[in-house]
Amino acid sequence: MSNSTTTRPAAPGAAAKPTAPPMPGARALVLGTVTTTVALLVLVALGKAAGQVLLVAPLAATAMIVCASPALPPAQPRSVLLGQLGSAALGLLAGALIGHSLWSAAVAAGLSVGLMALLRAVHAPAAATAALVVLQHPAPVRFLVLLAVGSVLLILLGLLASRAGAIGKYPTYWW
DSSP: OOOOOEEEOOOTTSOOEEEOOOOOOHHHHHHHHHHHHHHHHHHHHHHHHHTOGGGHHHHHHHHHHHHHOTTSGGGSHHHHHHHHHHHHHHHHHHHHHHOSSHHHHHHHHHHHHHHHHHHTOOOTHHHHHHHHHHHHOOOHHHHHHHHHHHHHHHHHHHHHHHHTTSSSOOOSOOO
């Protein structure tokens, strides 16, 4: 799977127009898809075992980012861990302070964007985690541990997939 866009040559004096990346080769397509699917199956098993199946949704997006765009900043371990855990903590705080409603979930998700920027760990799926925490109001310690384990598993799977050549170089930086 690809991490870059291409540009189409422009007329002299005009700016080049970005185009969609080229189709990945058959091997990269199959291995990237299999890697992401395995990650999701592991997350489903983890979520079912811990009674937190809704956690699979934001971590599914994390798996896709790590496996399909391993060189991008949101895929890096720092962004995955700090983004997810920081946003979950913010969601827990928002739920405790302003309640467990859709309005509170929207506020928590929005505030998580600023928190992730401050942490230099922007990871879009983590905004969904903040909203999920507000709406689901799980046991804080248990949820944070489960989220950390799921995030670390995805990072390790990305590392293994990269070493096996299933995805591009991962990670490009650790912290």
